[in-house]
Structure formats: structure tokens, C-alpha cells
Amino acid sequence: MAASQDIVRPPPPLPSYSEMIYAAIDALGSETGSNKTSISKYIETQYPHLPAGHATLLRHHLTKMKDTGDLIFFKNNYMRPNPNFIRRGRGRPPKPKGPNVPTSPYTHKPKPSEGGLGLGAEGSGRPRGRPRKNPSPGNADGPSVGGVSGVESRRPRGRPRKNQMDPLPVFVTED
Secondary structure (H helix, E strand, C coil): CCHHHHHCCCCCCCCHHHHHEEEEEEECCCCCCEHHHHHHHHHHCCCCCCCHHHHHHHHHHHHHHHHCCEEEEEEEEEECCCCCCCCCCCCCCCCCCCCCCCCCCCCCCCCHHHHHHCCCCCCCEEEEECCCCCCCCCCCCCCHHHHHHCCCCCCCCCCCCCCCCCCCCCCCCCC
16 A cells, blocks of 8 residues: 555646736736746746746747737737737738729739730730830821931931041142
8 A cells, every 4th residue: 555655646737838828917917018037937836847948938939929919029028919909010001902903912914915905014004115206296207217217307316427528639740
């Protein structure tokens, strides 16, 4: 019978770390939240048989709960989120979508050959590439190849030519 009294009973199973963290925050009851050391001390007093890596596990679970939105981290304190609080993301909010705008980014967009208009990928109503020059009002033919039109009503392209004088005639005298 003495052997049955020497049997060491295993410690009771621990709740999950998220449950222990919620219990610690609720028990400490501060409006500004509780820091990591106070949460750790509370868990150590309530559950004496913690694993050896308790500090690492606590840090991991606090970070995971903060990232998923289960806890709010403000001024080095952890607190439970207010259910009435709407958390906005950073940056400029997105534009409101119209009634005819597809919600999925993977919807079918017509290719230029399907649309028949040769539109750009954005569907802006303009053809791709550099816009064509408008013909000048005095020239009905439009610009011809090389930019020189049949009627010289405008300045020619490029640097103007040098005015070269005719070479002086060389007079050879026969002596």
C-alpha cells in the first residue's frame, strides 16, 4: 500500500494560452489594459505547473492575438477590443464602387481584338500609343511622309541651311 501513496499525479491540464491571457486581463481589470509582465505574473500565480518556455509561449501568443485583432496593443498595454469600436486601416480609404463595377479583380476583360475598337488595356476609349497629329487647317492633305507637305505654308523641319555664296570665278590669264 505504501507504493500506491508514492505515485505522483500529473498536474491538471492547462487551459489554452489565449484563455489564460483573457482571464488575466479581465482579473487585472485596468481600463488602460495590462502589460506583459503583469499578465505573466498573474498566470504564474494561478497556474503553478507551467511549461519551461512560459515566457516565450506567452510572447508568441500575445503577438499572435494582437495580429489577429483579438487584443489591442496600445501604449505597451494589452486590452480586449471594444465591440463597438470600428478599427480603420492605415492610409487613404478606397473609392466607393459604382453599381456596374465588378467586385472581383479576376473578371473577364475584353481583348482589343474582341472589342473591335482597339482600346487600351484600361478601356479608356482611346487607342494605344502616341496620338496622331492633327492636320493643319491650311493643308487639307494632312502631313505627308517626312513631315514636309506639298504646300510650304509652315516653317520646314530642322536647322536652316547656310546661305552659300557662289564661288568666285577664277580668271586665268595666259601670259
